[in-house]
Amino acid sequence: MRVVRAEERYRGGDPSAGIESWHALSFGRFYDPDNLRFGAVIACNEERLAPGAGFGEHPHSHTEIVTWVAEGELTHRDSAGHSTVVGAGDVQRLSAAAGVRHVERNDAELPLVFVQMWLAPLEPGGEPGYEIVRGIADSTPYALPQAGAMLHVRRLRAGERAAVPDAAFVYVHVVRGRVRLDGEELGPGDSARVTDAKGLDVTGLDAAAAAGTETTGGPVAEVLLWELSGRS
Known part of the structure; x- marks a missing residue:
């Protein structure tokens, strides 16, 4: 990654x-x-x-x-x-x-x-x-067959986990808030490029979640994930 x-x-x-x-x-x-x-x-x-x-x-x-x-x-x-x-x-x-x-x-x-x-x-x-x-809507995929790609939009509450697609390539962009992906904390404008993604998830974070405290409420992060076919 x-x-x-x-x-x-x-x-x-x-x-x-x-x-x-x-x-x-x-x-x-x-x-x-x-x-x-x-x-x-x-x-x-x-x-x-x-x-x-x-x-x-x-x-x-x-x-x-x-x-x-x-x-x-x-x-x-x-x-x-x-x-x-x-x-x-x-x-x-x-x-x-x-x-x-x-x-x-x-x-x-x-x-x-x-x-x-x-x-x-x-x-x-x-x-x-x-x-x-x-x-x-959240987690509703948008297919882009012209490019062999699928866009997943995720709006995550603090502590909420979402599966990262298993794919040859996954491009992740954080629009707002903070998330954790495979041990890395990502903030607004950060991106991650994952090759051979398998079994990963992304978790919404805020100050309380980072400290290990459960919180409730609306989404704290918005993330775009591109699921991409095996072309480099």
């Missing part, structure tokens, strides 16, 4: 334009030949957009783009005619296929925070596709 801490990510974006970006894998001008991809995952970016900020129309091709909003609302428009507002708890997928252009903006009055994950498709080309799933 390789852990990448939040502070180890590459920093990008344009703060003067209200855009702050953190990249867990090589992205744009940030190139590391030993950090190009993990399984089908080729990018995991945390984006923070101030009100009114955004990314103007830009192209994509041969990429599966999955977006998870942590705070605020993301306005999406693309050249295939889709225009949507993505809120916290929604899963958005854009299949770029042979080519598509889109715009991503924060048109709301509050800051926007989202995690965007890019996956390599099993086959290049084809027609662009779009899907949004509103308010996906």
